[in-house]
Amino acid sequence: MxxxxxxxxxxxxxxxxxxxxxxxxxxxxxxxxxxxxxxxxxxxxxxxxxxxxxxLPGIIDSHVHFREPGRTDREDFFTGSCAAAAGGITTFCEMPNATPPPNCPQHLRERIAMAEEKSLVDFAFLGAAGFDNMPQFQPLLDLGVVAFKTFLDSPPKGREAEFAGLTVADDSELYLMLEAAARTEGRFFFHCENSPLIKGLERHLHQQGGEENSFHYLSRPAVAEVQSVETLLRFARATGAKIGIVHITVPESCRLVRQAKAEGVDVVAETCFQYLTYHHGHIDQYGPYAKCNPPLRSREDMEGLWQYLLDGTITMIGSDHAPLTLEEKTVGEREGIWRAFSGFPGVEVMLPVMLTQVNAGRLTLAQLARLMSENTARLHGLFPRKGVIQPGADxxxxxxxxxxxxxxxxxxxxxxxxxxxxxxxxxxxxxxxxxxxxxxxxxxxxxxxxxxxxxxxxxxxxxx
Ligand SMILES: [Zn+2]
Incomplete structure (x- = not known):
């Protein structure tokens, strides 16, 4: 043979x-x-x-936004998957931000078809979960979504179609959504930042005329994440829902997650390579081009995050690959960082940046393999087809x-x-x-x- x-x-x-x-x-x-x-x-x-x-077992990016359908001027499944392959990524987990979002079986099926036509590498999807589409949770699970993702805010004005079924507007909607979530076997991930706090701080900073690059992190302080994580953990404990926190950035949030895990809450945390390697100084220097949400944190928070990466509190690392047009960034140079869109396309630089950390002695290659492949495959029901080098695996x-x-x-x-x-x-x-x-x-x-x-x-x- x-x-x-x-x-x-x-x-x-x-x-x-x-x-x-x-x-x-x-x-x-x-x-x-x-x-x-x-x-x-x-x-x-x-x-x-x-x-x-x-x-290494094929590296899995737990968190990308390839924008199709809706914003293929920023990225699509072909260019996004080319970038993934370039960066050593063999499987990507696509977030539910799209227009329309995969908030029901029909939209998910359409999205799968688009990706199958264009993607070079294998892929999984997170479904959209919100107060408005709770009856769709089980049908989406039946189609194989690996998890769900939810934003803790109302849709931004004018972008309702993009956020349909992706949001809970307040604590009451969150509580009811988590009750529905607990009746399924799915895991529900959340973007944890306290939006009312952030919007208020933005208003106050504008009144003081603050238009420096620091505006971005001053208006989105670490406590905005910590408080949001704390509330979510309380609600998960009360409802029994299985939850996850995407792109966790603050050591104090991680401490709360570790404590909740020890007390029996079924919670996992993901972080992104940029929160382990970049900090406020990069926002000061690069302005809109270092703007992402949550923001890069202080150097102390960045260093503190490593402890929770290495002790197992954090389960996986993703890129939060968030492509944008050049105009969506340059506007922040002309009119202030607050005008620029958040995010940058990291899928093709995540692995070399993390390998550099291996070479610097910050983590072992075995730890990297777990955090960027094996753990992700296990968590998302892809193991042992993915995430392991053994006979029978892909x-x-x-x-x-x-x-x-x-x-x-x-x-x-x-x-x-x-x-x-x-x-x-x-x-x-x-x-x-x-x-x-x-x-x-x-x-x-x-x-x-x-x-x-x-x-x-x-x-x-x-x-x-
Ligand atoms: Zn994201």
Whole structure:
């Protein structure tokens, strides 16, 4: 027989350890793992000598916004998945922000079809959950959404269609929604920031004329997150709902999560690579281009977050890839940072930035593999198809060269919104994804994406 692919001399991750072997792939799955040299002489369509490199289970981005349908001027499933492949990502979890959002089976099915037509890499979806679509929670779970996402605010004026079924307007709606959530087996993630507090602070700061870049983080202080997390944890405890907090940023929020977990609340926390590596100083320096929500925090909060990453309080790391047009950022340079849209497209820089942290000794490569692949796959019902290198699993590999130093450059990025990535442009990193392999197919090699893989990606329904 002829194997589809053999990775020879592969140092690979499994269960907190690294082993060396020859990995053979057949029909998109891992067929066998031999001792080093054990696959020598076996026939394969392609052999990659992985000597000197490290093979990670395909990295999963737990949090992206690829904008389709609705804002394909910012990104779409083709360009977004090219950026994912470029960044060593083999599976992305798409957030429910779209127009229309996936707030019912019909909208979800349409979205799956769009992604299947265009995506290079595999993908899962979070459903939209809000006070207005509670009867849809179970039908969406039946279609395989890995979780749900909700915003704790009314839709912004003029953007009602974009937020239909994605919001709870106040505590009463949150409480009733969580009661409905608790009657399902789904997990419900929340963007935790106290909106009335933030809106009030913005008003006061404007009256004082504060138009500096610091406006962004002064109007969205850490306590806005902490208080929101605290309320959510109380409500989850009262209702029994399974919850999650996306992009947690503040050590004090993490402490509350850790305490709630110990007391039996079923809660998980996700953070994003930018909250581990960037801080207020970057907002001061880069202005709109470092603006995201929640904001980058103080250096002390950034450092404090690491403790909760390493002690297991935080389950996974995502990018919150949030593409925007250049105009949506430059307006903040002309008229004040408060006018700029929030977010930046991080899916293709997250892994090299985190590998740089591995090289700096901040976390081990095994911890990275757990936080960026294994844990995410387990949490979302994708394990053991994804998130593990063992026979029977999908042959998804992110092969990295830990020694490779290079400079991140907008010129080599694939996101449709790469022009706004000034925060990362020119940054030196150490540790490079050199192959992205999905179900045995090489989709990226040394930073170059094989765009003929358009449509190769498959929808992943959660197994519960
Ligand atoms: Zn997001």
């Amino acid at each position: 002829t194997y589809q692919l053999i990775l020879s001399n592969a140092k690979y991750y499994l269960d907190d350890h690294f082993y060396t072997g020859d990995i053979a792939v057949e029909n998109g799955r891992i067929a066998a793992i031999f001792a080093p040299g054990g696959a020598a002489g076996l026939a394969a369509e392609r052999v990659i000598d992985a000597g000197g490199l490290t093979v 042959a998804d590999f992110t092969i990295v060269d830990l020694q490779r130093e290079y400079t991140l450059s907008i010129e080599r990025m694939y996101s449709k919104s790469k022009a706004i990535n000034k925060l990362f442009d020119g940054q030196r990193v150490k540790g490079k994804p050199v192959y992205t392999i999905v179900r045995g197919r090489v989709l990226m090699e040394d930073g170059v994406v094989d765009t003929s893989g358009r449509g190769f990606g498959r929808y992943l329904a959660a197994q519960r």
